[in-house]
Amino acid sequence: MPPAMLGLTFLGLVAALGIRPGAPLCLSQQLSLPGDYILGGLFPLGSADDTGLGDRTQPNATVCTRLSAPGLLWALAVMMAVEEINNASTLLPGLRLGYDLFDTCSEPVVAMKPSLVFMAKAGSRSIGAYCDYTQYQPRVLAVIGPHSSEVALVTGKFFSFFLMPQVSYGATTDRLSNRETFPSFFRTVPSDRVQAIAMVELLRGLHWNWVAAVGSDDEYGRQGLGLFSSLANAKGICIAYEGLMPLPRAGGMRLGSVQSLLHQVNHSSVQVGVFFPPPKAPYSLFSYSIHYRLSPKVWVASEAWLTSSLVMTLPGMDRVGTVLGFLHQGAEMPEFRSYVQTRLARAAEPAYCASLEAGRLGLEEHVVGPRCPQCDRASPENVTDGLLYHQTFAAYAAVYSVAHALHKALLCNSSGCLAQEPVRPWQLLDNMYNMSFHAYNRTLQFDTSGNVDLAYDLKLWVWRDRMPMLRTVGSFNGSLELQFSSMIWHTPGNQEPVSQCSRQCREGQVRRVKGFHSCCYDCVDCKAGSYQRHPGEPSGTASCMGQQLLLHLPLTGCLSTLFLLAAEIFVGSELPPSWTDWLHSCLRGPWAWLVVLLAMLAEAALCSWYLAVFPPVVVTNWHALPTEALVHCRVSSWIMFGVVHATNAMLAFLCFLGTFLVQSRPGHYNSARGLTFAMLAYFITWVSYIPLFANVHVVSHPPVQMGTILFCVLGILTTFHLPKCYLLLWRPDLNTPEFFLGGGPSDARGQGGSGHGEETQGKNK
Numbered sequence: 001m002p003p004a005m006l007g008l009t010f011l012g013l014v015a016a017l018g019i020r021p022g023a024p025l026c027l028s029q030q031l032s033l034p035g036d037y038i039l040g041g042l043f044p045l046g047s048a049d050d051t052g053l054g055d056r057t058q059p060n061a062t063v064c065t066r067l068s069a070p071g072l073l074w075a076l077a078v079m080m081a082v083e084e085i086n087n088a089s090t091l092l093p094g095l096r097l098g099y100d101l102f103d104t105c106s107e108p109v110v111a112m113k114p115s116l117v118f119m120a121k122a123g124s125r126s127i128g129a130y131c132d133y134t135q136y137q138p139r140v141l142a143v144i145g146p147h148s149s150e151v152a153l154v155t156g157k158f159f160s161f162f163l164m165p166q167v168s169y170g171a172t173t174d175r176l177s178n179r180e181t182f183p184s185f186f187r188t189v190p191s192d193r194v195q196a197i198a199m200v201e202l203l204r205g206l207h208w209n210w211v212a213a214v215g216s217d218d219e220y221g222r223q224g225l226g227l228f229s230s231l232a233n234a235k236g237i238c239i240a241y242e243g244l245m246p247l248p249r250a251g252g253m254r255l256g257s258v259q260s261l262l263h264q265v266n267h268s269s270v271q272v273g274v275f276f277p278p279p280k281a282p283y284s285l286f287s288y289s290i291h292y293r294l295s296p297k298v299w300v301a302s303e304a305w306l307t308s309s310l311v312m313t314l315p316g317m318d319r320v321g322t323v324l325g326f327l328h329q330g331a332e333m334p335e336f337r338s339y340v341q342t343r344l345a346r347a348a349e350p351a352y353c354a355s356l357e358a359g360r361l362g363l364e365e366h367v368v369g370p371r372c373p374q375c376d377r378a379s380p381e382n383v384t385d386g387l388l389y390h391q392t393f394a395a396y397a398a399v400y401s402v403a404h405a406l407h408k409a410l411l412c413n414s415s416g417c418l419a420q421e422p423v424r425p426w427q428l429l430d431n432m433y434n435m436s437f438h439a440y441n442r443t444l445q446f447d448t449s450g451n452v453d454l455a456y457d458l459k460l461w462v463w464r465d466r467m468p469m470l471r472t473v474g475s476f477n478g479s480l481e482l483q484f485s486s487m488i489w490h491t492p493g494n495q496e497p498v499s500q501c502s503r504q505c506r507e508g509q510v511r512r513v514k515g516f517h518s519c520c521y522d523c524v525d526c527k528a529g530s531y532q533r534h535p536g537e538p539s540g541t542a543s544c545m546g547q548q549l550l551l552h553l554p555l556t557g558c559l560s561t562l563f564l565l566a567a568e569i570f571v572g573s574e575l576p577p578s579w580t581d582w583l584h585s586c587l588r589g590p591w592a593w594l595v596v597l598l599a600m601l602a603e604a605a606l607c608s609w610y611l612a613v614f615p616p617v618v619v620t621n622w623h624a625l626p627t628e629a630l631v632h633c634r635v636s637s638w639i640m641f642g643v644v645h646a647t648n649a650m651l652a653f654l655c656f657l658g659t660f661l662v663q664s665r666p667g668h669y670n671s672a673r674g675l676t677f678a679m680l681a682y683f684i685t686w687v688s689y690i691p692l693f694a695n696v697h698v699v700s701h702p703p704v705q706m707g708t709i710l711f712c713v714l715g716i717l718t719t720f721h722l723p724k725c726y727l728l729l730w731r732p733d734l735n736t737p738e739f740f741l742g743g744g745p746s747d748a749r750g751q752g753g754s755g756h757g758e759e760t761q762g763k764n765k
């Protein structure tokens with residue numbers, strides 16, 4: 001609901017209830033509720049005005065005058081959770097939770113007093129000094145809050161001494177994850193470490209490696225900046241400028257060294273600033289930036305100021321550039337809005353306020369002073385304006401975590417509780433370590449450091465009518481997902497900003513780092529003779545293995561058919577005619593193919609055995625060539641390499657034997673001669689391969705091998721097939737059965753189709 005509509009709804013409500021707008025609200029009195037177990041609460045309900053709290057000379061009361069609406073909303077979320085638990089009576093059957101909420105003003109000085117009140121003995125306002133606090137029953141069972149890390153570091157140590165459980169809904173500094181220092185600290189938000197990791201991933205995702213980083217000079221800023229710097233450096237992101245900014249206190253704006261940093265960044269190629277402050281500090285920084293008209297940049301916001309209305313409403317804020325940052329995902333709680341409105345409406349009812357006044361004891365009033373005078377002076381709009389970006393789920397869930405631990409400590413089921421003894425605060429801790437609990441419709445779990453694991457949304461400020469709206473443009477849950485199409489940049493033409501010290505080098509260039517940062521470099525061409533180790537380098541093993549099979553199997557196929565031909569010629573010319581009929585039928589037709597198949601199988605078996613037992617290895621030779629590396633196959637055993645040739649050599653030899661004695665008949669084609677020469681070509685090429693291979697440079701080994709294979713094949717082609725082609729093309733007059741049926745004496749007797757069959761077989765190869 002946009003703020004305007006919210007306002008209208010509210011005015012409607014106000015009119016219906018007959019409230020005079022601007023009338024005092026009795027919210028202070030509603031900050032406590034009696035019950036069987038009381039939860040203490042620390043909320044930033046106010047903020048110190050410009051005079052600040054810095055110059056205290058007496059330990060007297062401190063007063064915060066300005067209302068901090070988000071703090072009041074967090075307090076209201078706690079009230080709603082307690083009311084729900086009391087209403088439902090399944091989590092703590094037969095028991096009522098109460099609360100006691102105080103203002104911290106975001107100052108440790110202010111938070112100290114309520115902390116003492118919480119630890120006071122039940123029913124009194126004093127803390128005694130004892131040997132042993134095991135039986136000690138303080139006023140409250142557990143503490144919800146505080147919101148700021150700075151305050152939590154102080155109260156966390158104080159409560160840890162008593163082992164009083166404390167569940168913060170906003171203190172994110174990573175130091176609080178230390179179980180030894182803060183044994184009773186838990187939180188319903190993730191630690192800043194997760195946010196810093198998400199930010200680094202964002203910079204990487206957008207290829208920004210040249211950035212400025214600013215933190216506030218307090219625990220939150222120093223810790224956040226330190227974490228971010230170390231994570232960024234580890235991922236190759238360079239921080240060009242880094243500065244700590246003093247917190248704004250009395251005297252207004254103080255930027256310290258950050259002032260000159262801003263001017264340096266303005267004149268540099270840095271386009272991205274990462275900023276880790278509590279909500280008050282960005283106000284000064286951006287006021288300065290707007291005043292001096294510094295050029296717009298991309299600002300990566302920490303969660304603490306991404307939704308700060310103080311910064312969002314700063315006049316001219318739309319000129320500082322693009323603002324984006326991570327916000328942890330809570331659960332949407334649609335009921336919360338109406339709860340707040342009901343609560344505020346009731347606080348404006350004089351009759352209701354009078355009834356609260358009557359029921360009070362009046363004790364706290366002069367112990368702690370008025371709880372929240374600024375809340376009582378606020379108008380309902382002051383509170384509801386903050387509802388748009390409220391992050392109240394964490395405060396709500398904190399109550400459920402304590403209630404759940406109490407449920408377990410009291411051994412409750414949904415209808416009753418077993419334990420009779422009242423539970424002491426430290427007895428909850430055992431249940432809270434590693435506890436998983438339900439809040440709203442989500443299940444959360446405390447990890448070993450007391451943090452919960454929540455995913456983040458990446459939010460971008462989109463300007464509408466001088467007020468930014470938050471648009472979700474990505475998410476982070478261990479890994480980053482970006483929605484580039486939803487992003488809007490401040491640059492002309494909505495170009496994605498580039499924040500790099502130097503551009504990527506081209507292929508064949510190397511970086512020469514200039515100065516201190518690894519992100520700033522010149523690109524220089526690689527020296528001659530050097531090489532760039534490139535990544536998919538040919539993977540040779542498969543082709544090394546394939547070589548042998550591809551060479552030998554087809555050759556075996558070819559030679560075995562030639563062998564059949566040679567055998568037929570031999571049978572026809574050398575054996576007595578009584579044998580020939582029978583043998584001829586064997587050497588043609590299906591039986592002949594069986595011979596081819598057997599030869600191929602024998603060769604395949606031989607190859608497989610060779611590849612399995614003596615696999616050729618791929619070696620990279622860096623020295624053979626001046627500018628390139630030679631990747632080649634090295635034969636493991638030359639003897640075995642020779643053995644693989646045995647089948648083929650045997651076939652060729654038999655072929656040769658069967659044909660070289662056959663007489664030629666004048667006037668007829670002699671196919672026996674062609675075969676003899678083909679086999680000679682085979683032997684000559686492979687025999688000459690041996691001395692050639694042994695004597696040439698390693699670089700020439702592959703060409704020699706290729707040449708040998710080529711010559712072997714060409715030799716067979718030219719000696720056996722070319723003569724026939726010649727006759728077919730240029731001597732068609734000789735293409736007669738009589739001429740071709742001269743292969744042997746038997747053919748002369750009219751073994752019809754022999755020449756024809758021979759030619760068919762020749763073509764098959």
Ligand SMILES: *[C@@H]1O[C@H](CO)[C@@H](O)[C@H](O)[C@H]1NC(C)=O
Nearest residue numbers: 056057058059060061062063
């Ligand atoms: C606390 O004491 C200072 C003087 O030291 C005074 O100015 C201030 O008003 C006092 N604060 C309150 C709340 O009385």
Ligand SMILES: *[C@@H]1O[C@H](CO)[C@@H](O)[C@H](O)[C@H]1NC(C)=O
Nearest residue numbers: 079080081083084086087339
């Ligand atoms: C608790 O119950 C009362 C009475 O039934 C109801 O008015 C109130 O809205 C309930 N509160 C919540 C937070 O559900």
Ligand SMILES: *[C@@H]1O[C@H](CO)[C@@H](O)[C@H](O)[C@H]1NC(C)=O
Nearest residue numbers: 263266267268292293294295
């Ligand atoms: C900031 O930088 C812009 C452009 O680089 C320049 O025009 C402007 O004068 C600078 N502002 C200051 C205060 O240096």
Ligand SMILES: *[C@@H]1O[C@H](CO)[C@@H](O)[C@H](O)[C@H]1NC(C)=O
Nearest residue numbers: 066067374377378379381382
């Ligand atoms: C409430 O808002 C009005 C105007 O929006 C402002 O003048 C007033 O100071 C605010 N009240 C408090 C207590 O902050």
Ligand SMILES: *[C@@H]1O[C@H](CO)[C@@H](O)[C@H](O)[C@H]1NC(C)=O
Nearest residue numbers: 411412413414415416417418
């Ligand atoms: C709750 O516990 C009591 C006592 O152990 C038992 O009698 C009762 O049946 C339990 N109720 C449920 C709903 O489990």
Ligand SMILES: *[C@@H]1O[C@H](CO)[C@@H](O)[C@H](O)[C@H]1NC(C)=O
Nearest residue numbers: 430432433434435447448449
């Ligand atoms: C919490 O869980 C972690 C690991 O899952 C385990 O090492 C640790 O002992 C647990 N702590 C408690 C108190 O159970």
Ligand SMILES: *[C@@H]1O[C@H](CO)[C@@H](O)[C@H](O)[C@H]1NC(C)=O
Nearest residue numbers: 331332333334440441442443
């Ligand atoms: C929780 O409830 C809200 C609305 O009631 C719904 O949008 C959301 O999807 C629910 N989440 C889960 C995890 O069930």
Ligand SMILES: *[C@@H]1O[C@H](CO)[C@@H](O)[C@H](O)[C@H]1NC(C)=O
Nearest residue numbers: 329453454455456476477478
């Ligand atoms: C985040 O991731 C965890 C596991 O990696 C998963 O259990 C959880 O549901 C995820 N949360 C969201 C909001 O996707």
